[in-house]
Amino acid sequence: MTDGSATAGESPVTNRLSCPSCGEHAGTTDAFCESCGSLLKPQSLPPQRESAGIQTNPSDRPCLACAGKVGSDGWCTVCGMKVSNGREHVIEQPASMVAGVSDKGIVHPRNEDAAALAADPDICWAALVVCDGVTTAADSDVASLAAVNAARALLAAAPRPPNTSAEARIAHWSEQLIAAAAAANRAATETAHAIGDVENPPSATFVAAVADRDVLVAAWIGDSRAYWLPEAGPAEQLSVDDSWATAQINIGVSRDVAEASPQAHAITRWIGPDGPSGDASTSATTARSPGWLMVCSDGLWNYCSEASELAKLVYSLADSSAAHEPLPLAESLVTWANEQGGHDNITVALAFVDPTAEIAPTAEIDPTASEVEMKESF
Amino acid sequence: MATWTAEVFQNEYLPDGATDVHAIITVTCADSGQAGDDGSGAAEAIIIDCSGSMDGPQTKMIAARQAAAAAIGELSDGTWFGVVAGNGGPVIAYPPPALEVGGMVQADTRTRAQANYAVSQLRARGGTALGMWLMAANDLFARTPASQKHAILLTDGKNEGETEQQLAVAISRVTGQFQCDCRGVGADWDVNELRGIATAMLGSVDLIADPAEMAADFRTMMQTAMSRGVANAKLRVWAPLGAEVLFVRQVEPTIDELSARRVEVTNLISEFPTGAWGDESRDYHVAVRVAAKPLGSEQLAARVQLEVGGQVVGQGLVKALWSDDSALTTRINPAVAHYTGQAELADVIQEGLAAKAAGDEVTATFKLGRAAQLAAETGNDEATNRLKKVVDIEDAETGTVRLKRAVSKLDEMALDTSSTKTTRVRPS
Numbered sequence: 001m002t003d004g005s006a007t008a009g010e011s012p013v014t015n016r017l018s019c020p021s022c023g024e025h026a027g028t029t030d031a032f033c034e035s036c037g038s039l040l041k042p043q044s045l046p047p048q049r050e051s052a053g054i055q056t057n058p059s060d061r062p063c064l065a066c067a068g069k070v071g072s073d074g075w076c077t078v079c080g081m082k083v084s085n086g087r088e089h090v091i092e093q094p095a096s097m098v099a100g101v102s103d104k105g106i107v108h109p110r111n112e113d114a115a116a117l118a119a120d121p122d123i124c125w126a127a128l129v130v131c132d133g134v135t136t137a138a139d140s141d142v143a144s145l146a147a148v149n150a151a152r153a154l155l156a157a158a159p160r161p162p163n164t165s166a167e168a169r170i171a172h173w174s175e176q177l178i179a180a181a182a183a184a185n186r187a188a189t190e191t192a193h194a195i196g197d198v199e200n201p202p203s204a205t206f207v208a209a210v211a212d213r214d215v216l217v218a219a220w221i222g223d224s225r226a227y228w229l230p231e232a233g234p235a236e237q238l239s240v241d242d243s244w245a246t247a248q249i250n251i252g253v254s255r256d257v258a259e260a261s262p263q264a265h266a267i268t269r270w271i272g273p274d275g276p277s278g279d280a281s282t283s284a285t286t287a288r289s290p291g292w293l294m295v296c297s298d299g300l301w302n303y304c305s306e307a308s309e310l311a312k313l314v315y316s317l318a319d320s321s322a323a324h325e326p327l328p329l330a331e332s333l334v335t336w337a338n339e340q341g342g343h344d345n346i347t348v349a350l351a352f353v354d355p356t357a358e359i360a361p362t363a364e365i366d367p368t369a370s371e372v373e374m375k376e377s378f
Numbered sequence: 379m380a381t382w383t384a385e386v387f388q389n390e391y392l393p394d395g396a397t398d399v400h401a402i403i404t405v406t407c408a409d410s411g412q413a414g415d416d417g418s419g420a421a422e423a424i425i426i427d428c429s430g431s432m433d434g435p436q437t438k439m440i441a442a443r444q445a446a447a448a449a450i451g452e453l454s455d456g457t458w459f460g461v462v463a464g465n466g467g468p469v470i471a472y473p474p475p476a477l478e479v480g481g482m483v484q485a486d487t488r489t490r491a492q493a494n495y496a497v498s499q500l501r502a503r504g505g506t507a508l509g510m511w512l513m514a515a516n517d518l519f520a521r522t523p524a525s526q527k528h529a530i531l532l533t534d535g536k537n538e539g540e541t542e543q544q545l546a547v548a549i550s551r552v553t554g555q556f557q558c559d560c561r562g563v564g565a566d567w568d569v570n571e572l573r574g575i576a577t578a579m580l581g582s583v584d585l586i587a588d589p590a591e592m593a594a595d596f597r598t599m600m601q602t603a604m605s606r607g608v609a610n611a612k613l614r615v616w617a618p619l620g621a622e623v624l625f626v627r628q629v630e631p632t633i634d635e636l637s638a639r640r641v642e643v644t645n646l647i648s649e650f651p652t653g654a655w656g657d658e659s660r661d662y663h664v665a666v667r668v669a670a671k672p673l674g675s676e677q678l679a680a681r682v683q684l685e686v687g688g689q690v691v692g693q694g695l696v697k698a699l700w701s702d703d704s705a706l707t708t709r710i711n712p713a714v715a716h717y718t719g720q721a722e723l724a725d726v727i728q729e730g731l732a733a734k735a736a737g738d739e740v741t742a743t744f745k746l747g748r749a750a751q752l753a754a755e756t757g758n759d760e761a762t763n764r765l766k767k768v769v770d771i772e773d774a775e776t777g778t779v780r781l782k783r784a785v786s787k788l789d790e791m792a793l794d795t796s797s798t799k800t801t802r803v804r805p806s
Binding site: 066073075077078079080081 | 617646676693695
């Protein structure tokens with residue numbers, strides 16, 4: 001998960017606990033540190049912290065099994081069932097070319113990531129949306145789910161101009177994705193209003209990507225990522241984290257050092273009522289060979305950040321007998337991340353994009369194919 | 379401020395249909411400080427047997443005076459204290475009624491010297507009435523403002539000055555009022571009787587075979603008492619609705635069944651007093667029976683918490699996870715296995731010695747044979763050495779032993795009193 005705390009100059013953070021291991025902020029009901037996964041309370045509780053641990057978050061929901069109160073340790077205080085929002089392991093596959101898997105991971109008590117997908121294989125179109133709810137804020141899992149659904153609804157309903165240039169399609173989808181991010185932000189904000197005033201209102205990251213034949217466009221707010229991992233040619237990270245780590249990298253700190261820092265996951269932008277204003281950032285690329293368009297939460301990329309490394313991982317995990325099937329691959333990536341420790345919720349959404357495939361005859365063929373060729377040689 | 383940690387050792391994997399969850403919880407307290415640090419002060423009572431038998435031989439009474447003086451010497455300044463001279467009717471040896479109307483005084487150079495003089499004047503005469511001695515100490519404690527109360531009780535004989543019933547009533551009246559470490563000197567006291575007092579009073583019981591060792595033992599006991607900076611901690615066990623806590627047992631440093639001391643907090647939470655804590659670790663074996671759940675289910679079987687002054691200061695989580703992977707479910711946690719063996723060891727030693735005393739040699743041989751086997755299996759060398767003084771161990775692996783013909787009473791008592799002492803799990 002991502003820490004919603006702002007870096008210097010952003011909105012102030014007050015009355016938050018800190019992780020005894022790494023100093024990262026922690027929510028009053030957290031059992032584990034967002035940043036390093038250290039246990040915050042159960043093993044050794046200094047008395048002054050316990051009073052905070054006993055406090056109930058105003059938005060704490062009852063146990064799904066028995067409606068009892070859920071303890072700060074992540075287990076029901078009546079029946080002993082693990083806290084659940086029914087999202088321990090969620091699979092999304094609206095069409096065969098796309099699949100998303102969202103998993104609780106091992107360390108966190110609850111999955112606060114969410115994924116929503118849409119696809120139209122006939123015209124080689126797909127939309128992938130992932131939001132990573134901020135654990136230190138209340139009800140972020142509700143906010144993240146509302147956000148991905150709102151964004152998907154907007155993208156699925158957006159016009160799909162069939163006869164335009166790649167450039168025009170990039171402009172079109174960039175605009176639609178910014179609108180989708182705004183819709184996600186509204187949905188997350190409404191969730192916050194539904195639970196009333198809380199100290200840390202729900203918040204989440206946002207990342208979405210659209211594949212329109214050869215055109216791939218991504219938009220993001222926060223540090224969930226979009227990657228293009230082609231079978232041939234260089235892999236690319238389409239998004240640039242809105243995070244403390246990125247700020248460090250921008251001033252010359254190496255990626256390894258910056259991402260290993262305790263504050264690496266402090267995000268500088270997020271969606272939700274207290275998020276900084278401004279449109280989602282966007283970027284685009286053109287697919288020249290078949291490959292995987294991926295959006296994911298940091299529960300995956302924490303263990304494999306560089307695009308080239310991630311591509312290697314993806315192609316090593318892809319089952320040769322089902323090389324283009326996104327669901328087994330998404331499952332394998334989640335399993336792999338859990339094997340690395342599963343310190344955070346893990347969400348992966350994949351679309352298999354083949355710009356060389358023939359568009360189904362019912363779809364309208366782009367008559368300006370030569371222009372696409374020109375674009376591809378950019 | 380004391381810091382607490384709780385570590386859980388268990389195999390959380392259960393086979394299909396299984397219901398019983400066992401775990402060892404190691405609770406460690408660090409930076410506990412000194413007795414009385416919590417602001418309300420500490421109080422100590424030293425109860426010395428002054429019955430007539432303490433003069434036979436006279437070295438016992440002399441040693442007892444020296445031991446009491448040694449304990450007084452370890453009292454931190456400001457600790458409330460008093461000395462009870464025990465015989466058929468207890469006498470407050472210190473402080474004298476004129477100094478403090480029936481209560482205790484605080485330790486300083488002057489009061490320690492006065493107490494030492496009072497102790498040097500103790501004379502042996504009269505009988506043994508352990509219940510009355512405890513009540514006298516309780517009366518002293520009741521008049522002090524201290525919240526951390528501890529006593530040392532020394533006797534050399536059986537409780538002959540009062541009935542069993544009178545002693546039981548006295549124990550029940552003082553239980554929870556103070557902690558009491560009990561020591562028996564010589565071979566004429568009753569191990570079960572003193573163990574009963576010590577167990578109820580959250581204290582230790584031990585044999586002092588040689589009066590010459592008494593002063594050193596008293597000094598150590600008082601040092602330990604003075605180093606306990608946490609006046610009163612409780613073990614709190616939560617089990618889910620519908621579950622049954624089978625037992626809660628301290629298994630290290632000694633076996634102590636806590637189940638009898640259970641206090642219900644809510645229908646799901648029980649509390650067990652554990653007395654004062656210094657910088658130390660104690661291990662607890664908690665067994666919970668939960669309803670079996672489908673394969674793949676996971677649930678919390680127990681929260682084991684330490685509570686001090688109404689605050690939860692440490693917690694260990696005991697879990698249950700049903701699996702069809704027999705490689706996971708058939709593993710027995712080494713700590714659980716070890717302490718299960720140690721608890722049985724304590725039982726079979728006590729049962730074996732009781733059978734031997736009753737003249738049932740067959741049962742005694744069987745029980746003590748099993749004891750020899752368990753002591754060897756669990757690496758409890760101290761128990762093995764003590765057993766060897768009572769039985770000839772022919773084959774520890776199969777538990778084959780022969781009762782020794784001539785056994786010293788003191789060796790039998792040493793085996794009995796130390797039967798509840800455990801060893802930690804051997805590193806594998």
